[in-house]
Amino acid sequence: MAKSSVSRREFMKGAAVAGGGVLLAGCASEPAAQEAVAESAPMVAMTAEEILTPLGLMPGSPDHAKGWTTELPDVPEGMPLNPPVTITSFTRTDADTRFQGDDDIYDNISLRYIKALFGIEYDIPWTYVQGDERDQKMNLAMAAGDIPDLMPGIGLAMFQDMVAGDLVADITDVYEATAHPKWVKESQEWGDHQLWAYAEVDGRKMAFPSIAQAGQDEQILFIRTDWLDKVGMDAPTTLEEMEAVAEAFVTNDLGAGPPGSTVGVMASRDLQSWYGGLGPVFGGFGVLPSWYTSVSTFTKDGQGGLKFDGIDPAMKDALTLVRRWYEKKILSPDFFTKGYQENRTEVEGNRVGMNYTHPWGGVVAGAIGSMANDPEATWDWFDVPAGPVRKGKNYFSPLRTGVFPFRKGSENIDKILMQANFEAEIVLSPQRRYHGFEGHNYDWVEGEDRVVPQSGGTHGYGIINTRGGANISPTSNMNNIQWKLNYKETVPRGEWDAMMELLLDDPTGLQTMQDEGWLFLAEHSLEDTIRNEWNAAPTELQKEKWTQLQTLTDETYFAIITGQVPMDAFDEYVTTWLAQGGEEVLAEINEWWAAK
Amino acid sequence: MQALSPVIDDLKEQASRFVRYLPRLWPLYVMVIPALIHLVLLSYYPMYGIRIAFQDYKPALGFDKSPWVGLKQFQLMLENPSFWQIFRNTIVIATSKIVTLQFCAVILALLLNEVRKLFYKRSVQSLVYLPYFLSWIVLGGIMLEMLGSSGVVNQLLQLWGVEQPVIFLGNNRTFVPALVLSHLWQQVGWATILYLAALTSIDPQLLEAAAIDGAGRFQRVLYIILPGILPTLLLVLCLDFGLLFNAAGFDQVLNLYNPAVYSTGDILDTWIYREGLLGARFSLATAVGLVRSVLGLILIVISLRLIARFTDYQLY
Numbered sequence: 038m039a040k041s042s043v044s045r046r047e048f049m050k051g052a053a054v055a056g057g058g059v060l061l062a063g064c065a066s067e068p069a070a071q072e073a074v075a076e077s078a079p080m081v082a083m084t085a086e087e088i089l090t091p092l093g094l095m096p097g098s099p100d101h102a103k104g105w106t107t108e109l110p111d112v113p114e115g116m117p118l119n120p121p122v123t124i125t126s127f128t129r130t131d132a133d134t135r136f137q138g139d140d141d142i143y144d145n146i147s148l149r150y151i152k153a154l155f156g157i158e159y160d161i162p163w164t165y166v167q168g169d170e171r172d173q174k175m176n177l178a179m180a181a182g183d184i185p186d187l188m189p190g191i192g193l194a195m196f197q198d199m200v201a202g203d204l205v206a207d208i209t210d211v212y213e214a215t216a217h218p219k220w221v222k223e224s225q226e227w228g229d230h231q232l233w234a235y236a237e238v239d240g241r242k243m244a245f246p247s248i249a250q251a252g253q254d255e256q257i258l259f260i261r262t263d264w265l266d267k268v269g270m271d272a273p274t275t276l277e278e279m280e281a282v283a284e285a286f287v288t289n290d291l292g293a294g295p296p297g298s299t300v301g302v303m304a305s306r307d308l309q310s311w312y313g314g315l316g317p318v319f320g321g322f323g324v325l326p327s328w329y330t331s332v333s334t335f336t337k338d339g340q341g342g343l344k345f346d347g348i349d350p351a352m353k354d355a356l357t358l359v360r361r362w363y364e365k366k367i368l369s370p371d372f373f374t375k376g377y378q379e380n381r382t383e384v385e386g387n388r389v390g391m392n393y394t395h396p397w398g399g400v401v402a403g404a405i406g407s408m409a410n411d412p413e414a415t416w417d418w419f420d421v422p423a424g425p426v427r428k429g430k431n432y433f434s435p436l437r438t439g440v441f442p443f444r445k446g447s448e449n450i451d452k453i454l455m456q457a458n459f460e461a462e463i464v465l466s467p468q469r470r471y472h473g474f475e476g477h478n479y480d481w482v483e484g485e486d487r488v489v490p491q492s493g494g495t496h497g498y499g500i501i502n503t504r505g506g507a508n509i510s511p512t513s514n515m516n517n518i519q520w521k522l523n524y525k526e527t528v529p530r531g532e533w534d535a536m537m538e539l540l541l542d543d544p545t546g547l548q549t550m551q552d553e554g555w556l557f558l559a560e561h562s563l564e565d566t567i568r569n570e571w572n573a574a575p576t577e578l579q580k581e582k583w584t585q586l587q588t589l590t591d592e593t594y595f596a597i598i599t600g601q602v603p604m605d606a607f608d609e610y611v612t613t614w615l616a617q618g619g620e621e622v623l624a625e626i627n628e629w630w631a632a633k
Numbered sequence: 634m635q636a637l638s639p640v641i642d643d644l645k646e647q648a649s650r651f652v653r654y655l656p657r658l659w660p661l662y663v664m665v666i667p668a669l670i671h672l673v674l675l676s677y678y679p680m681y682g683i684r685i686a687f688q689d690y691k692p693a694l695g696f697d698k699s700p701w702v703g704l705k706q707f708q709l710m711l712e713n714p715s716f717w718q719i720f721r722n723t724i725v726i727a728t729s730k731i732v733t734l735q736f737c738a739v740i741l742a743l744l745l746n747e748v749r750k751l752f753y754k755r756s757v758q759s760l761v762y763l764p765y766f767l768s769w770i771v772l773g774g775i776m777l778e779m780l781g782s783s784g785v786v787n788q789l790l791q792l793w794g795v796e797q798p799v800i801f802l803g804n805n806r807t808f809v810p811a812l813v814l815s816h817l818w819q820q821v822g823w824a825t826i827l828y829l830a831a832l833t834s835i836d837p838q839l840l841e842a843a844a845i846d847g848a849g850r851f852q853r854v855l856y857i858i859l860p861g862i863l864p865t866l867l868l869v870l871c872l873d874f875g876l877l878f879n880a881a882g883f884d885q886v887l888n889l890y891n892p893a894v895y896s897t898g899d900i901l902d903t904w905i906y907r908e909g910l911l912g913a914r915f916s917l918a919t920a921v922g923l924v925r926s927v928l929g930l931i932l933i934v935i936s937l938r939l940i941a942r943f944t945d946y947q948l949y
Contacts, residue, residue, distance in 0.1 A: 169910070169911055172910075172913070173910055175692075176692040176913075176915075177692075179692035179693050179695075180692045180695070182695075194913055195693070195913065198691045198692070198693035198694065199693040201691070201693065201694065202691065202693030202694045202695070202698065204693055294783055295783050295788060297783070297791075297798075298782070298783035306891055306892070369782065370782035370798050370800050370803075371781050371782045371800050371802065371803050373803055373891045373892060373893045374777055374781070374802055374803065374891050379777075580912070580913070580914065581709070581914070583912070584907060584908050584911070584912035584914070585713060585714070585715060585908075588715065588892075588895060588899075588907070589715075591892030591895065592892050592893075592895040592896060594892070595803075595891070595892045595893035596805075596893060596896075599800070599803055599804070599893050601804065601805060601893070613714075617714055
């Protein structure tokens with residue numbers, strides 16, 4: 038295996054050279070004057086390559102026979118800052134966050150790259166795994182009066198409170214002056230300015246918006262096609278056919294677990310989950326359950342107002358079907374105890390026949406592991422089967438509820454935006470060939486002109502491309518896929534470099550499956566989805582009532598599905614839901630809708 | 634003023650005694666200082682936060698800017714349709730756990746006491762202590778696997794002819810027994826320690842005399858051993874009773890419950906967690922926590938009185 042060109046020793050050498058320079062500057066007679074000059078602008082503008090190459094931090098692999106060159110954008114004017122500025126922020130880390138060598142979350146190649154290129158040092162006082170943990174730590178930080186400069190993914194209710202508490206910087210002016218007109222401003226005007234719905238307060242920009250990819254968490258149906266062959270059936274196009282296929286999987290006990298443990302259709306304790314959620318089953322009845330979200334789902338009622346699908350009569354029909362599936366053991370008998378990790382284990386352990394999920398989930402968190410454990414296993418994705426009312430699933434708005442506010446008083450907001458400009462240009466320009474760092478994101482196979490992906494990868498800091506962070510445009514991933522397909526068609530196979538071979542040859546077909554799934558979702562997103570029309574911060578009444586109403590909904594639905602109460606319990610639930618404050622919340626939502 | 638004079642005299646007497654003994658006892662007072670600082674910093678100073686229960690507190694606004702709402706949070710708590718059910722669940726789960734645990738711990742201690750092979754006795758003790766040292770994060774995962782539809786328990790039941798898997802953690806009829814039994818499994822070994830210690834305090838001559846008089850093993854247990862450990866059992870029961878609201882076990886319930894069993898498994902602490910931390914209603918959560926603490930204090934006072942009455946132990 039080829040040794041990484043960004044070795045620790047080389048980095049240390051580079052750092053020593055840079056550090057020696059700083060030390061010598063420190064020994065000079067008039068340090069203050071020199072610093073002032075350096076802060077205003079570098080004496081000679083350097084390219085990113087000139088800055089990064091001596092430090093071994095340049096992405097790309099131009100020195101290999103089948104290597105490629107990454108073309109980075111121009112370094113923002115005045116950068117790298119000297120001396121560097123420190124920006125406090127927090128970041129997400131979990132089991133998928135891995136690093137190569139001695140790198141860790143606080144000292145890794147991304148941080149070194151950012152510091153070298155922009156003169157920005159990120160100080161990470163704390164990390165989080167899930168959003169509720171982040172909220173708890175943020176609440177503690179606010180109570181202690183110690184909030185970071187940049188706060189990624191803050192929920193709407195908290196953001197609203199922070200604005201009311203005067204803790205958040207108004208970034209309108211600095212955004213207008215600093216954000217790149219094409220790569221940032223133009224991208225964020227997608228959908229007639231709707232991406233700013235949460236981040237703007239009274240017409241002022243109070244945060245950087247958080248944007249997802251179009252169709253990012255929408256679902257398609259992944260099916261074990263080898264199981265379809267075994268039972269001699271076609272992929273289902275209706276929920277009725279889906280039930281028959283699932284029954285056949287379960288009856289023939291095709292799963293790899295103990296006898297009787299085959300799961301026909303994956304289900305999650307979060308019925309609306311992006312992984313194993315039954316949203317498209319409910320969608321087939323024209324309704325969507327609303328689940329574990331502070332901004333709940335309210336859809337058009339056909340009479341000019343909004344309704345809560347959770348109490349719609351069609352929901353009772355949908356629950357009747359799910360209850361029947363549970364009785365028939367099509368669903369796991371204890372699915373309500375299982376979330377993403379548990380369900381992924383089931384899929385990869387080859388116990389599951391069908392799974393509603395996103396192409397990424399179906400391939401990366403499903404088919405790859407499943408096929409590794411059983412080379413006979415084959416998967417493919419299909420459009421969601423239609424229900425008795427329609428073909429429907431949750432529309433995933435690229436407008437995310439978590440925004441990126443900045444601490445009021447922070448002096449470096451413009452620097453963070455300058456870094457964002459640079460990174461946005463990379464994200465939106467696949468032809469620049471940014472594939473990360475050798476030895477971190479990929480590695481060369483020793484003795485061969487071939488690269489393999491690394492499990493570690495890199496970790497983003499700042500706004501763009503961070504874990505759980507903001508994408509710059511809802512269409513960037515689509516553009517990237519289209520560019521790859523275009524490359525495949527226009528560049529002769531013999532001229533491909535090693536990275537393009539890795540991305541396009543795709544011997545297992547899984548990458549292509551994932552790409553095609555993405556494109557399908559993006560193309561059909563609007564026609565097959567049910568839209569949540571409520572996109573505002575939760576009101577005081579909602580905050581007061583919603584947890585209790587949601588508990589009531591959860592409890593009733595699961596009791597119905599598992600057969601602990603009769604179907605008529607749904608009617609009683611509707612009455613109780615309305616009486617316990619749901620009616621008032623609905624009235625408030627409709628007032629907002631009418632005013633809109 | 635005359636009514637107060639005995640109190641003042643008493644205080645004067647105490648003060649003069651303190652001054653008299655200080656030269657001799659000052660090292661002891663110095664040694665108490667760290668504990669006092671700990672107590673003040675971590676127990677008394679945080680009580681400042683109780684004011685949150687009377688505010689509509691928002692961390693972003695802080696204590697000073699959050700508006701005062703009087704007793705509104707307590708009113709909301711009592712009006713919440715789930716509150717009394719959750720309160721009842723807490724009492725039922727906690728009481729079931731306490732009674733089952735202490736009963737089984739006494740039985741286990743008596744059984745262990747009868748074992749004569751030391752190696753066997755020590756091995757059993759070590760094995761039953763072991764689960765106590767695992768947290769509920771770990772045990773929760775183990776329990777979910779073991780009690781799952783294709784877990785080891787259901788596989789055993791299948792071998793014994795039970796065709797349908799039992800959904801222990803998804804059914805309101807089986808959830809609380811599953812909680813109580815898994816708690817028992819984790820705690821029973823540890824709980825026997827006290828009783829084993831109490832058993833050693835029983836005079837062996839009594840047992841020998843009883844045996845000479847013709848008392849069988851069961852009679853010796855019934856008339857000598859059980860009365861001998863009764864004060865310990867009462868002490869433990871009273872202490873547990875005082876901590877009733879903790880005994881339901883937040884970490885265990887949080888790791889094992891799910892929406893299908895809210896009606897029997899949701900307890901005050903999990904409700905506070907959902908409403909307060911996840912729902913960001915800190916004032917309501919603090920109000921419930923305050924009520925819980927006040928009730929806990931009352932129970933502790935009652936339990937201490939009961940302890941004083943039924944045993945020789947008196948705290949104050």
